[in-house]
Amino acid sequence: MPDITIIFDRLRWEEKELFEKGKELGLDINMLDVKSEPKELTNLNRDPQIADIVLQRTISHYRGLYYAAILENYGHTVINSFITSLLCGNKLLTTLLLAKNGIPTPKTYAAFSMESALKVIDKLGYPVVLKPIVGSWGRMIAKINDKEQAESILETREMLTDPQQQIYYIQEYVKRPPRDIRGIVVNGHVIAAIYRYQPEDDWRTNIARGGKAEQIKIDGELEDLMIKASNVVNAKLVGVDAMETENGYVIHELNNNLEFHGAFQATGIDIAREIMSYVKELVKN
Amino acid sequence: MPLKAKCKECGADIEIPDDALPGEIVSCPDCGLEYEIVSISAGKVELKLAEDIGEDWGE
The missing domain is CATH 3.30.1490.20 (ATP-grasp fold, A domain)
Structure with missing residues (x-):
């Protein structure tokens, strides 16, 4: 059995990096395209082709969500878990949890x-x-x-x-500078953080929409908030988005389907290696 | 020599990078059509048309 299985549906730069860095760390990794692997829902045994530890990396939210549910029921450990993906993937549920846990978030x-x-x-x-x-x-x-x-x-x-x-x-609508802050939190540690500047012709800061990344050293207050936010959804791997307001930081989004190419380019931090190092710890245990 | 495949739309050659893996997307350099690599083995590559971007894709 492999040490770890990465499930995917489209192999992005991130998945190739995770695969390569995992190999460098000595992990035996198999890649599983969920599009080509149907799963039985009525026979809940571990799948011997799939490692105990599964890194969920589908580009499609729903494919990843339901595949996580299935593999968890088979007895595999999936990162991020079904419940984490459900909570992060739904802004209504995320906001409720942030508010319930006293994490500042926009009204x-x-x-x-x-x-x-x-x-x-x-x-x-x-x-x-x-x-x-x-x-x-x-x-x-x-x-x-x-x-x-x-x-x-x-x-x-x-x-x-x-x-x-x-x-x-x-x-x-939160009055903020023309940017927000993305923290990448792996198992309760902020391993990288970037400003995401909105492009000239858009108010949104998403890198996928042309937002520009720039490295930032965040302060302890924001670091604590990001870690707390990742904990409320029990995320092992999450992008936490924050905005700077007149009244301090607010956390507005948690991304379980983390993309980190932009953050890697801006910071030079080997995010894929950090993630796979964490995963390796799980394999050992 | 890098592996090549023919674009089904326009007939141009699509070069497959040496480090390509199944699941990866390659584009036709002439018409831009996107393909997903289904398999690579023994100097042969199999492609299929890539999926359109889904409403639930991405972070």
Whole structure:
């Protein structure tokens, strides 16, 4: 049996790096494309082709989520776990957990009809941010500047067939510098942190949208917040996003499906090696 | 000599990097069509059309 199995559906730069760095560390790794491996749900034995420790690296949130559920039920340890992926992948659940654990986070509401969403938006004042509860790479995140925009965006959302698009996650627009901060937290340690500067033609900072990364040495306060945030979802490998506000830091997102090419280029920190070193510890135990 | 495959769309040669692995994406240099590497062995590479970006992809 291999030491570790990396499950994937599209081999990105990150997965190749993890594979290479794992090999350098002496790990026997097998790569499993979940697209080509159906799994039985009614016979819950360990799969001898799959290592006890599984690193979940699918680009698709749902594939990774459900494959984690299956392998955990077979008895494998999956990083990140099903529950961590579920909680991080859903902004509504993430926000609830951050708030419950006293971690500062932007003021946010959930509304369950277009009419009540408009009321919440009016109450929060413009601009305001509307996000899909499950979404990635900043897609369909809208900064709404006035009531006309609010109505047209909500009307469009009402027309979409995915029922989750009619659950409105509405967040105050946080006054911040033109950047946010991404911390990469591996097993409770912030191993790298970057500013993510928004591109000139966008207010979003996602690297996938052209955001520019720059290394930062974070202070102890932010480090503590990031570690605490990763702990509330029991994440072993997570990108924690923070913003600088007049009243201190807020944590606004936890990314279980971590991409780290931009952070590697900006910092030179060998993030893949750090991750695989942590995984190697698990194999030993 | 690097491995090559023919683009099904435009017929151009697609070079496969030496360190390529199954699951990786390669693009046709002429028409830009993306392919996923299905397998590489004994000097042969098998490609299939890459999936379109999914709504739930990425971080």
